[in-house]
Amino acid sequence: MLTRAVRFVVHNWPxxxxxxxxxxxxYAGFVVSRDQLEVPGPIPIVPVGxxxxxxxxxxxxxxxxxxxVAPSELGRLNASDFTATVDxxxxxxxxxxxxxxxxxxxxxxxxxxxxQPRTVRVTLDQVINRPVQVRIETTxxxxxVQQGEMTVDPPVVDVRGASTVVQKVDVVTATxxxxxxxxxxxxxxEPIAVDAQGQTVGxxxxxxxSVHVELPLxxxxxxxxxxxxxxxxxxPGPGYRVAGxxxxxxxxxxxxxxxxxxxxxxxxxxxxxLSGETATVTTITRLSLPPNVTVPNVDTVxxxxxxxxxxxxxTFSAGFTLVGGEPGFTYDLSTSHVLETLFGGVNDLxxxxxxxxxATVDVTGLGAxxxxxxxxPDVPPGLTLVDTSPPTISVRVTAVAPxxxxxxxxxxxxxxxxxxxSP
Numbered sequence: 001m002l003t004r005a006v007r008f009v010v011h012n013w014p015x016x017x018x019x020x021x022x023x024x025x026x027y028a029g030f031v032v033s034r035d036q037l038e039v040p041g042p043i044p045i046v047p048v049g050x051x052x053x054x055x056x057x058x059x060x061x062x063x064x065x066x067x068x069v070a071p072s073e074l075g076r077l078n079a080s081d082f083t084a085t086v087d088x089x090x091x092x093x094x095x096x097x098x099x100x101x102x103x104x105x106x107x108x109x110x111x112x113x114x115x116q117p118r119t120v121r122v123t124l125d126q127v128i129n130r131p132v133q134v135r136i137e138t139t140x141x142x143x144x145v146q147q148g149e150m151t152v153d154p155p156v157v158d159v160r161g162a163s164t165v166v167q168k169v170d171v172v173t174a175t176x177x178x179x180x181x182x183x184x185x186x187x188x189x190e191p192i193a194v195d196a197q198g199q200t201v202g203x204x205x206x207x208x209x210s211v212h213v214e215l216p217l218x219x220x221x222x223x224x225x226x227x228x229x230x231x232x233x234x235x236p237g238p239g240y241r242v243a244g245x246x247x248x249x250x251x252x253x254x255x256x257x258x259x260x261x262x263x264x265x266x267x268x269x270x271x272x273x274l275s276g277e278t279a280t281v282t283t284i285t286r287l288s289l290p291p292n293v294t295v296p297n298v299d300t301v302x303x304x305x306x307x308x309x310x311x312x313x314x315t316f317s318a319g320f321t322l323v324g325g326e327p328g329f330t331y332d333l334s335t336s337h338v339l340e341t342l343f344g345g346v347n348d349l350x351x352x353x354x355x356x357x358x359a360t361v362d363v364t365g366l367g368a369x370x371x372x373x374x375x376x377p378d379v380p381p382g383l384t385l386v387d388t389s390p391p392t393i394s395v396r397v398t399a400v401a402p403x404x405x406x407x408x409x410x411x412x413x414x415x416x417x418x419x420x421x422s423p
Contacts, residue, residue, distance in 0.1 A: 008261035010059035039066040043079045045101060045120065050087030055162045060086065066103055074107060083106050086120060096123045113267045125162035131208075132159045134191055135173045136213050142180040148216035148255055149296040157211065159193055161204035170196040172206060176213060184292065185215040216294050222258040225251050228301055229266040231288070234274035236307050239347035242274075247301050256293040264290065269301055281305045309345030313386055316340050318357035318377060324364025331363055334394035338375050344383035354382045359388070363394065368399045 042062035050056065065086050070077065084103045091097055091234050098119045103112045134152050141147055174191035190210045193201045230246040236242060252267055268288045274281070282304045287295055318340045325331055338359055342352065360376040373395050379385045 001338050037068055037070065037076060039068070039077060039079055039082060041065055041079075041116075043082065043084055043382050045084045047088050047122075048085050049087045050124075051089075054088075054093060054124050055127050056088065057125050057162055057164070058121070060122070061117065063103070064102065064116045065114075066112060066120075068105065068110055068112045070107070070110040074109065075369075077105070077107060077110065081105055081110070082112070084115070084213065086122065088122065088124065091122060091124050093124045093126055096121055098122075101194050105286045123180055125164055127161065128163045128166055129158045129160045129168070130166050131156045132169055132193070134211055135171045136176040136189070136191075136211075137173060138215070139177045140193055141178055144219055145178065145180070146218045146221040148218060148221070148294045148394065150213065151217045153212045153214075154208070157191070158207040159204050160207060165201060165203050168195045169193045169201050169204065173410075174211075175215050176215070176320075178215075178217065184217055185213060188212050192212065216256075216292055218255075218257050218292075220257050220259070221255060222261055223253055223255050224261050224264070225253050226264060227266050228287070228304050229268050230270050230285075230301075230305075231271045232274060232305065233271045235276075236274055237276040239310050239345060239350075240278050240307050242305060244306040246304040246306070248303075249298065249301065252287070252295045253296050254289075254293055254295050260290065260292050264293065269303065269373040272303060272305070274305070275309050277305075278308050309347065311343065311345055312349065313341060313343045314349050314353075316342065316353065318359045320361050320375075321358045321378075322361050322363060324362050324366075328399060329366075329368070330398045331366075332396040332398070332399055333361065334396075335390070338377070338393070339387075339389040340377045340379075340385065341389075342383045342388040343386050348380065348382040352383060361393065363395055363397065366395065366397050368397050371395045371397065 041064040043066060044062055045060045047056055047060060066079075066082055066084075068077070068082075080103050084101055084104055086099045086101055088099065091099060098121050098212075100119050101115055101117065103115050105112065114351050134155055134157055135149060136152055138147070157172055159166050159172065172191045172193050174189040176185060176187070176189065178185070187211050191206070193206065195201050228250055230245045230247050232242065232245070247269070254261065254264065269285045270288050272283060272285055282302065284300050284302055286300055287298065289295065293384060316339070317337050319337050320333060322331060322333075340357060340359065342349065357380075358378050360378060361373050362376070363371075363373065366373075371394070372392050374392050375388055375390070377385055377388055
């Protein structure tokens with residue numbers, strides 16, 4: 001193996017030496033034909049290859065110089081003709097590493113031969129989102145001015161940035177100035193992130209960047225307890241009604257100037273729409289407040305709307321069903337029907353009138369003769385029996401000879417053909 005390698009090196013060695021010399025001469029001629037120039041700094045370095053969930057913690061330094069060669073006809077180049085980058089796509093998170101600087105030129109025929117510095121130190125961190133409370137500060141109240149309840153929308157914003165930086169954020173805050181004129185505040189402000197010591201935390205983004213602040217101001221503040229009045233639009237389903245409304249809280253304490261509260265008898269809710277409901281509804285709604293009136297510490301009201309069937313009483317005619325009859329007897333009833341008074345929902349009452357109603361007459365064990373029998377109405381589901389008229393009927397039981405009753409069974413009592421309802 002060694003002999004073969006030596007032969008390869010010394011084989012045609014004059015030609016190989018001549019080729020090396022020729023290459024050296026050509027490179028020297030290339031360099032001589034170009035100007036060796038330099039672009040001084042500072043030249044910014046641009047990070048590339050960062051994904052959305054990673055961020056650069058430290059600031060990148062700038063290049064102090066770029067050395068290059070170019071054809072003489074191009075003249076001297078400036079910093080804008082070059083782009084310096086560092087590729088961070090493979091840099092690990094959480095520790096400092098050194099990465100090389102890459103410089104390219106937007107001008108053709110230019111070769112970069114040297115950059116200073118050649119490498120830079122970088123530290124990457126994970127990007128996180130964290131919800132943070134918004135706190136709005138105000139300047140001291142002018143004499144005679146009283147402050148109502150402040151509302152901030154939204155009360156919480158997302159803080160996005162490097163995890164080590166986001167964790168320092170204690171609150172998102174802004175300061176609003178209160179003027180002696182005591183004009184209510186209704187404005188949009190851009191808060192900033194601060195740490196527990198009140199120092200601004202940079203390098204983070206807020207979403208949203210601004211919040212809407214409303215702050216009523218009063219010169220004659222008064223408080224009153226008023227009932228909550230639930231406003232309902234629409235209606236329950238057919239045959240149903242609103243049986244009751246239960247707001248929680250049912251009484252709230254309102255604040256405002258005395259002149260604004262004098263005519264206020266109740267606090268309305270925002271309208272709650274019913275669309276054919278047939279069961280109890282529980283929902284959350286907000287209060288609909290007049291201008292310059294607030295309800296401290298109450299944002300929403302829980303409302304339970306009890307839905308119940310519309311009820312009434314109706315009287316129906318019912319025929320009879322005879323049970324307990326024995327062969328060899330006939331049974332004659334003193335009447336062909338009774339009146340049943342039923343109570344319940346109108347839908348159930350309507351359904352009860354579709355088919356004939358029946359009442360049961362039990363003649364089990366009755367011998368020949370005249371008997372008084374209690375009528376037992378068959379009450380449809382969902383309805384309540386109020387009255388039966390008459391509650392009893394007379395039944396005459398007659399024994400018959402076998403030839404008079406070939407079938408050996410008692411003739412059934414007939415039901416009334418079509419029950420009628422009366423209010």
